[in-house]
Amino acid sequence: MTLNVLVITDQREGHLKPSSLEAISEARSVVERSGGGSVTIGLIGSGLAEAQKEAKSQGVQRVLLADHESFKGFSAAAYAFAAERMAAKLSAPLAIFLPDTAMGRELAPRLGAKLGAGTATAVVEIQPGASGGLQIKRKVFGGKATETVNLLGTVVLSLRPNSFAIHPAPAGDPPVEPVEVGELPASAKGLAVERVISTRGDTPELTEAPIVVSGGRGLKTAENFVLVENLAKELGAAVGSSRAVVDAGWRPASYQVGQTGKIIAPQLYIACGISGAIQHLVGITNSRCIVAINKDPAAPIFKVADYGVAGDALTILPALTSLVARNKGA
Numbered sequence: 001m002t003l004n005v006l007v008i009t010d011q012r013e014g015h016l017k018p019s020s021l022e023a024i025s026e027a028r029s030v031v032e033r034s035g036g037g038s039v040t041i042g043l044i045g046s047g048l049a050e051a052q053k054e055a056k057s058q059g060v061q062r063v064l065l066a067d068h069e070s071f072k073g074f075s076a077a078a079y080a081f082a083a084e085r086m087a088a089k090l091s092a093p094l095a096i097f098l099p100d101t102a103m104g105r106e107l108a109p110r111l112g113a114k115l116g117a118g119t120a121t122a123v124v125e126i127q128p129g130a131s132g133g134l135q136i137k138r139k140v141f142g143g144k145a146t147e148t149v150n151l152l153g154t155v156v157l158s159l160r161p162n163s164f165a166i167h168p169a170p171a172g173d174p175p176v177e178p179v180e181v182g183e184l185p186a187s188a189k190g191l192a193v194e195r196v197i198s199t200r201g202d203t204p205e206l207t208e209a210p211i212v213v214s215g216g217r218g219l220k221t222a223e224n225f226v227l228v229e230n231l232a233k234e235l236g237a238a239v240g241s242s243r244a245v246v247d248a249g250w251r252p253a254s255y256q257v258g259q260t261g262k263i264i265a266p267q268l269y270i271a272c273g274i275s276g277a278i279q280h281l282v283g284i285t286n287s288r289c290i291v292a293i294n295k296d297p298a299a300p301i302f303k304v305a306d307y308g309v310a311g312d313a314l315t316i317l318p319a320l321t322s323l324v325a326r327n328k329g330a
């Protein structure tokens, strides 16, 4: 079976997000494992010159471009309209991949409904199906179980960040084809994001970062939370927190990891002064390696940790930070 994959990317400040690169790389891999076909990148937004250059270097067959004022701020209705137009330019069998970011999670079901396509979010594995279509795996019940789903016909999948490798792209010079959208119909006009306010400075995005350092109530005060941020800075990591930290007003809600915060899957998760309540663990169980620093050797976090340090985070964190600084590049 051959397969045509359309990857609708997500951009940040005009550049393709790492999770978009993952989705493109996985699309190339699935097409190869399916016995051939094509990968097309669909760019939707406004002011996409840089993203266009990046898309052209991804070893794909085609780039479709909807670069228009109407798409300046993300709007699920407008983006689904553009994505549907893009999908119409490809022939079956067709799969549409999106990164499972805030944008992709909202767009995937809407696009799936428009196309009458089988849809799955938070996908962590994709295989060509035995009887055509695709077989996918996704985590359910807060990461406690893995669901295997066979999807036939056109499929729409959002791929969980940090779950797929980014392989080097083969050389190529794909054509860029503008997609005419004209005046958006009333049905494509909906609520749109007006502006994005970063509460995280220049630190990596929590859901996409390969390394995350998180702090909990064990840090005792808001001022001590800087110890977590210092280590994160040395490691080039994103900073997260437990809900207790957010509830105490030490850091904003965008830092919260867990059931009612962000679900993440970094290569390395370092939990400092976090007990490991089930609601927190739900957000981190897909991490490749978990390191816990907690002064209570019986803390539940040690049950899921690959490495644990039973000790005082207030003294361990500064020591670890200077150790990392000293050994950088070694």
Ligand SMILES: Cc1cc2nc3c(=O)[nH]c(=O)nc-3n(C[C@H](O)[C@H](O)[C@H](O)COP(=O)(O)OP(=O)(O)OC[C@H]3O[C@@H](n4cnc5c(N)ncnc54)[C@H](O)[C@@H]3O)c2cc1C
Pocket (backbone or CB within 6 Å): 215, 216, 217, 218, 219, 241, 242, 243, 244, 245, 256, 257, 258, 259, 260, 261, 262, 272, 273, 274, 275, 276, 277, 278, 279, 280, 283, 293, 294, 295, 296, 299, 311, 312, 313, 314
């Ligand atoms: C519906 C619902 C949803 C929730 N959603 C979330 C969620 O999304 N994310 C989330 O995190 N929580 C969530 N919670 C809250 C969760 O149940 C816990 O209350 C919370 O995770 C505890 O945060 P904590 O581990 O920082 O604090 P604590 O449970 O107070 O743990 C602090 C830990 O720090 C250790 N410690 C103390 N001093 C030191 C020191 N000097 N050095 C090292 N370790 C030290 C202690 O031994 C302890 O294990 C939710 C709760 C509910 C009911």
